[in-house]
Amino acid sequence: MITDIVELGKRARKAAYQIGQLETERKNGILKAMAEAIVQNSSEILKANQKDLQGAEGLMSNFVDRLTLTEERIKAMAEGLKQVAQLQDPIGNVDKAWVNAAGLRIAKRRVPLGVIGIIYEARPNVTVDAAALCFKSGNAVILRGGKEALRSNLKLAEILRGVLKKNKVDLNAIQIIEDTSHEVAAHFMELTDYLDVLIPRGSARLIKAVVNSAKVPVIETGAGNCHVYVDADSDKKMAADIVVNAKCQRPAVCNSMEKLLLHKEIAAEYLPYIAEKLKAYHVELRGDDKARQILGAEVKLATEEDWYTEYNDYILAIKVVDSIDEAIAHINKYNTKHSETIITNNYQRSQQFLDQIDAAAVYVNASTRFTDGFEYGFGAEIGISTQKLHARGPMGLEELTTTKYVVRGQGQIRK
């Protein structure tokens, strides 16, 4: 067991210099070989997972479901590796280039971040997914998964590392922290000399804990208290379709809708129509006084806490507003800066909403559910950043890179 986390960091740093220089074709070949190796060793993976599952007996069914691997899920992991192999490699791309006053040729070139730490819960698929994205973007990765999935994670990492070794690539490009104690995790989050960034993936609780404890720069992902605002001038059916999709298509995810705001002029007409459609999904409605006047007193009164809450469930809180200004002020106060939508046919108000809402993604006449790396066409996603530094919104391969200025001169000195 490696408990010397500094040693782990040193190895990762060393590996990072090697894999940061690998050609795209070589990386793609290795990713495809990893896909094959995962499938070929599926019985071993399932055996390790079985042991993890025995240890998880008695835990919540959701938890056990996420921990469980099957032949099919292993195939999906392999498919994911092949898809990452097909993505465009951002490394070496030049964002911009110019000649300065002294005649220097300056190019801003995409390079790997270096060493990325991922902290996640008991989901073995994250091990493969995160390793693939970090590897393709030329980064070494150190993975710290939940202790309940340790055996599965170690087996998966062993297979991936085996492929690296066979291809004469430093196998420490992918490392797992075997000691899942809190002490080691705390040490890991302070490893500023060897870790360039930490990305927590999982529940709001996990992410908050990492943000609070880490000294290494963190990219915060995931929290989504998303709103839909229905303007006075709007299409009723479009509003209902988008609300139903944003709330019910997959309520547990961060880009699902949690709050509905409606302009007072159309609330009495739209609300019963929308509520009727939500009934089919057994959505629990909560509302402010005006919404309850329309929908009836059986609708629970929404509390101040409701406006802050990300339900991740079939619950929707509704507020009737006097103006778009009130809607925008409410959203900017309570939102988590994730995704917000206006339904409107009015040009000025569409612009006002796009301009004034503070969020990673702002929509006109579309579902909040589109905030996603795959939907945006990135082909992959390591998470959705809700912070403003470095990356905001869906993070694909490019967000796992940084830049360096590459400058060519002919002997210039500074005057």
Place this chain on the structure above:
Amino acid sequence: MITDIVELGKRARKAAYQIGQLETERKNGILKAMAEAIVQNSSEILKANQKDLQGAEGLMSNFVDRLTLTEERIKAMAEGLKQVAQLQDPIGNVDKAWVNAAGLRIAKRRVPLGVIGIIYEARPNVTVDAAALCFKSGNAVILRGGKEALRSNLKLAEILRGVLKKNKVDLNAIQIIEDTSHEVAAHFMELTDYLDVLIPRGSARLIKAVVNSAKVPVIETGAGNCHVYVDADSDKKMAADIVVNAKCQRPAVCNSMEKLLLHKEIAAEYLPYIAEKLKAYHVELRGDDKARQILGAEVKLATEEDWYTEYNDYILAIKVVDSIDEAIAHINKYNTKHSETIITNNYQRSQQFLDQIDAAAVYVNASTRFTDGFEYGFGAEIGISTQKLHARGPMGLEELTTTKYVVRGQGQIRK
């Protein structure tokens, strides 16, 4: 005295929403009015500065020099404000835009970061400079300067805020922390709900302290242990000119050179020639064994600590290497990821150096002194980032912004 730092944060957040929406022309007009106001009130500024200087009696002359304001320095501040007014406004620029598979029109638009905290030492000019750059990029700023400059800073902020008020702009777009106690500073660095980023400006000690204490995301700036590597195939005069420029033009700044590496084949020929030129500047040389064999035993032996040290002074440590690989490994081990140069006529080795060196800026045949926002043509600089997240290298106005995805649909829902 406002010691309620949360209140300060709330006011800044409110102001940020207003100034994030200001048109460019309006911001430029205000910046020009600020320039005028600074000059018009120069006698008041000098009076406040005089009180600060009385308090600083007996302190180091460098320190007092940086604290001192004169008519001329006030004019330079005003000039700086006018220059910022002339810079291109990054807000609203679209980095990229595309249509996704569902027909959504997605644009990645530049928006302000929100609220920026600046922590700096007793240099009143930073007050005006940072306020101008944050204002032009649509951000509210909270300034926490050194206590020795408090009266000067308060007077300057009063003048700038007066101009905001006169122009009906929320004057809390620019705020100064009046209570310069450590307790308030500590609280300020943990203000995650109201501060989007903290930028420390000043000594390595200050920056390290902020990085260690802050919970708010920090952009690390400034440390520069910069190297020049002279290849076997290179121009001797160009090498000497660049070394002299990089070391001596302004040794106290972060992009000046601290270490010289030379290939063993040319060391015996080049070193005495370069040393002769450095003599004119009384540069103290330190060297490894091979360098001392060439230059003589009067040259001090460079210790392990030397290779890590940023002298910021007329001191240079010299190492003779067997190969470019040894040079690159040495630089990547000891550097602070700031600026590194190779002097070479060889194509392959120029490429190898540019590819393999891990730094914000990598040069071929040019002085490290060029790593600078003005030299790069950004027209301004809030600092030079030596970290990899968000921004790397010289930071101009664009680095004080983030992006948001602005998405226009026609009723799309997710399948």
